[in-house]
Amino acid sequence: MMLYLRLFFEFFKTGLFAVGGGMATLPFLYDISDKTGWFSHAQLADMIAVSESTPGPIGVNMATYVGFTTGGVPGALVATLGLVTPSVIVILIIARVLQSFRQNKYVDAAFYGLRPCSVGLIAAAGILVVRIALFRFDLFSRTGRLLDVFNFKAIVLAAALIVLTRWVKTTKGLHPILFILASAAVGIAFRF
Amino acid sequence: MKKLLQLFVAFARVGVMTFGGGYAMIPMLEREVVEKRGWSSSEEIMDYYAVGQCTPGVIAVNTATFVGYSQAGVPGGIFATLGIIFPSLVIICVIAGILTNFADIPAVKSAFAGVRVCVCVLIFNAVAKLWKGAIKDKAALLLCLVVFVLSVFLDLSPVVYVVFCAAAGILFTQLGVRGK
Incomplete structure (x- = not known):
């Protein structure tokens, strides 16, 4: 019972402070992972991939996945309800005063500060994924060989994906799920 | 109903x-x-x-x-x-x-190791997209960098940064630093 209360509280906090959509919940999920040990950073990276590849908003999918991993089906339900409860309360309040809210100069000024904050927090969470996906600090600490720090196969794949998702005209508009599936295939074929 | x-x-x-x-x-x-x-x-x-x-x-x-x-x-x-x-x-x-x-099958592990690389790139792309709408002047750039560096090196709750940046946004606007 305590677990479910804690789960609800952690996701309530995430829903209340994550501004800017699904990816903005990421820094909070890493924070939960560090504080509680319910799931590892590597598991979280896998959850992001699954959440991107399945229907539904990413933020909701990630909350459901984390909740399921932590406390089964009831955990999934509790975490997801925790995430959406602050949204529902805040929106129901704002819906009555929609126009004046959008035009309020303090609200506008606060969001001028909040947008760069979201970018910085998401980028920092990205660094955590980069650490486990592109580097092998555990191997390096065992062997002490500097070259072992880099996961070369992964770095080549990352470079290829950046080119394909950002610069190549025919592939850059494709859905992320295709890149995720292709990466899974490359991972199996080249024994990542 | x-x-x-x-x-x-x-x-x-x-x-x-x-x-x-x-x-x-x-x-x-x-x-x-x-x-x-x-x-x-x-x-x-x-x-x-x-x-x-x-x-x-x-x-x-x-x-x-x-x-x-x-x-x-x-x-x-x-x-x-x-x-x-x-x-x-x-x-x-x-x-x-x-x-x-x-999860313990080797092929599944390899698949997810590949997928994690893709997740890095997807997050990078999300940041690049958000960057355009969020970083419109020097003060915003400064806020973003401070948040990024601190949250990479310190173990603080993201709530701290969110509250701090909302206050900084209001302060910067009042001081007239915004837009420069």
Whole structure:
């Protein structure tokens, strides 16, 4: 019972402070992972991939996945309800005063500060994924060989994906799920 | 009661048909809410969306709550929200349950090692996209860098940065630093 209360509280906090959509919940999920040990950073990276590849908003999918991993089906339900409860309360309040809210100069000024904050927090969470996906600090600490720090196969794949998702005209508009599936295939074929 | 059920079903359909949330949801919302049901106009949807982006929480959920509330008050807001989270709950629980059983197979491990590389790139792309709308002057750039560096090296809750940056945004605007 305590677990479910804690789960609800952690996701309530995430829903209340994550501004800017699904990816903005990421820094909070890493924070939960560090504080509680319910799931590892590597598991979280896998959850992001699954959440991107399945229907539904990413933020909701990630909350459901984390909740399921932590406390089964009831955990999934509790975490997801925790995430959406602050949204529902805040929106129901704002819906009555929609126009004046959008035009309020303090609200506008606060969001001028909040947008760069979201970018910085998401980028920092990205660094955590980069650490486990592109580097092998555990191997390096065992062997002490500097070259072992880099996961070369992964770095080549990352470079290829950046080119394909950002610069190549025919592939850059494709859905992320295709890149995720292709990466899974490359991972199996080249024994990542 | 019939209206509440309609809201639930309409938003469950939006949930099933949207991959990724955010802007990906707009075409589905247009079809279900504007064209098929006439619950809101396209302009209203864009307004809800704009507010949904600058209020806490997942944008898709915020928009669902708005439309539901406009149609059937507080219960409408709640039913629309339950509708949009329902498909995620079912689908993710099934997939998570299956994956947990296969997680130790070497091929599955290799697949996810490859997928994690892709996740890095997807996050990088998300940051690049958000960057354009968020970093419009030097003060915003400074805030973003400070948050990034501190959160890489310190073990603080993200809540601290969010509260600090909202205050800094108001302060910078008052001081006239904004836009320079």
